[in-house]
């Protein structure tokens with residue numbers, strides 16, 4: 001757990017309004033965090049937009065996707081656990097089982113927002129070195145690509161961060177204690193599993209201080225946007241939601257998993 005998260009949870013706990021929990025999982029990091037298989041090495045070497053292996057030896061960093069539970073006055077969705085299990089078992093074109101293992105067997109997602117739209121704010125001014133104004137539009141585009149999954153949610157890019165549902169902010173780099181991390185997402189969800197807000201943090205530099213190329217940054221935004229929409233990690237390295245940045249594009253498996261998530265009610269499935 002990062003220090004800022006610890007601090008947040010302490011404050012939240014003291015207010016006795018929220019119950020903080022953390023969902024364990026692997027981090028979204030540069031590809032060198034795990035000893036790559038020969039296939040992975042080939043993949044990394046072939047893609048110049050992937051941050052190259054770092055000499056940073058840091059201990060295994062914490063999860064890049066964290067969940068806080070709030071108590072809200074939403075109604076519990078109608079749920080038929082047998083039907084949910086059957087839908088998941090039948091969905092062999094998804095990594096829902098991996099994702100449930102990553103997220104303590106709990107589905108979280110946004111309510112259907114066809115009319116109002118999910119309000120997304122992207123930081124478009126910062127003094128972070130090497131940051132480029134074009135990155136703001138790149139982030140909007142990368143986020144928008146998830147609409148190709150056919151989920152019942154529209155995205156509205158808003159200018160007021162205070163009233164947004166999802167915020168995307170930029171930092172120079174993550175602190176050394178975060179190891180090779182290049183992106184993170186904090187999500188708040190209510191007691192029924194409905195997402196309430198999300199904050200995505202994207203580093204402009206990797207842990208060794210190298211500027212991350214724009215195409216790789218877009219891949220990081222896509223991955224973190226997947227978390228912001230409710231996805232957990234995939235165990236398939238050929239998917240965007242694999243915790244290590246080997247795949248920068250949204251794959252058919254990623255789309256199918258998000259679509260299934262939005263076909264099911266949120267909440268614990270076991």
Ligand SMILES: [Zn+2]
Nearest residue numbers: 027028064243
């Ligand atoms: Zn991740």
